[in-house]
Amino acid sequence: MELIQLGHGSGGRLMHQLIRDYFAPAFDMRSLNDSALLDPLPQGRIALTTDSYVVSPLFFPGGDIGLLSICGTVNDLAVSGAKPLYLTAGFIIEEGFPISDLRRILASMTATAQACGVKVIAGDTKVVERGKADGIFINTAGVGVLEDGVDISPLNIRPGDKIILSGPIGRHGISVMAERNGITFDPPVQSDVFPLNGLTAHMLKTTKKVHVMRDPTRGGVATTLKELAHESGLCLTIHEGMIPVPPGVRGACELLGLDPLYIANEGLLIAIVDQADAEPLLAAMKEHQAAGQAAIIGEVTESPERMVLLKTDIGGIRIIDMLSGDQLPRIC
């Protein structure tokens, strides 16, 4: 089995071979050195983002770190209202990492970038000694462009707005956790990792007046709603019965004492829109493969300020807060 050696990160012959044999064919690298030039961008404001991916294990039901590293950054741009166009990819690889696994990850990145319509045009590889990393870590940074008239910000949220969720919750976190711990759930849970830029483009074609979109990754739906409540100064109320929780996620959470509202998602978005736009937008979202089970899950009120409330099925009200520590580390 071919393994990554320290020399693969040296700048010398081994590194050039690695780039020539694996990285250059996988991506649209415009330069093996220094920086890459973009084609002229479409009219609009430019958005920039970055994320590092340290998920453990690297391969999990429904995805892998390669797929995740493209979708995560594409989704950050997409929920900002931008059309993702270009990515960079930085790899930190542990000495002894199997080159066959690297090839599998790169193939996954290539296929996902093509599916998203983005180009990976600049990269970097570093190798650290055995025991100084955990297999492979990937950073991607992304450039996208916002069309004029798109304005995605929590400051746009108004009392009376509706909260839309694009699909069922908790699948990514549970799938990674199950794989990590060698647990099998029945029914099995697959990660929801999926690029959202097709969905967001479709949504913004329906109405540019989407007030805010955000993808509830680390910390789950609860944390994202709490951030939005905090940043808007308003109260977000959601209804337990309206939130789709897949049976496998529900079962796993009951067994392990986890709350699905805090479990990470990687192909899900929350949108907040004016009441008048909610039903047409929901109908449009449901036409898209990434949001067949989209639902209106709640609404915005003026008070209590900066709060997230959950109306339970039995008529109670629960205050939703951020988690203090960590439910599931290294989920993305």
Added chain:
Amino acid sequence: MELIQLGHGSGGRLMHQLIRDYFAPAFDMRSLNDSALLDPLPQGRIALTTDSYVVSPLFFPGGDIGLLSICGTVNDLAVSGAKPLYLTAGFIIEEGFPISDLRRILASMTATAQACGVKVIAGDTKVVERGKADGIFINTAGVGVLEDGVDISPLNIRPGDKIILSGPIGRHGISVMAERNGITFDPPVQSDVFPLNGLTAHMLKTTKKVHVMRDPTRGGVATTLKELAHESGLCLTIHEGMIPVPPGVRGACELLGLDPLYIANEGLLIAIVDQADAEPLLAAMKEHQAAGQAAIIGEVTESPERMVLLKTDIGGIRIIDMLSGDQLPRIC
């Protein structure tokens, strides 16, 4: 002593506190979520680049990983002929990392970004378990703009061109290696890590007809010249006596059996220009603090194709090739 916990990477309250207390004040973060919007860019082509930094140790004579993570990416843009404008920063931190060290690194990044005139506008933090990383790894990606008329490419190199080196070689690699191994050299060697965008802007003001610039980091001057010979299809000849090697670097290399031509630099550039432009450009470079010891070190000929030749002080000729493996791992 305050230490990084796994919960600092969770997306929850601890992570928000970390961002609020340390990352947000250090940078020009435009959004704590998703992506950041750039101000309208100046006219020109847009360049994009990325690098991850895994240097060990994190603090070394003349610099630290924070300084390096800004300079390295700024320099990649600068030697492409671009004016660096925006950076992203992605942190992968090992559980148990001292927050005091994180503060020191962030302070270094802030000061360097200000000195370079770049804004760090988007970031990300992941935390991995103790033993799954080595303190801290940093990725930065950078966006810059190239003025019209600037065309930096090895394809521009022509027979007769002169090769200019901006200063003395080998200081970064030797300083890191000495610190890592607890060796003290007399005279001591400080890293040359320094932002080159001021120098490159000054050079391009003197003449836009710089054929190529490149910063000889990993693999040193030898590897960079070999890349340029390969990419241009021409022969690059350099003269041993014209290459400034600081006494500390020379002593360390003699002691350890290393070749200074292969040692990493982080504040150095190689420029190749038409013979007629070489002396005026050299004079302009010497006015700049980053290139007081700049020198013409060689010239380009048609053949032997794709070769780098070193004319030694005693009249011999040595063929310079890329290193196969690794002289000094984790130098940047």
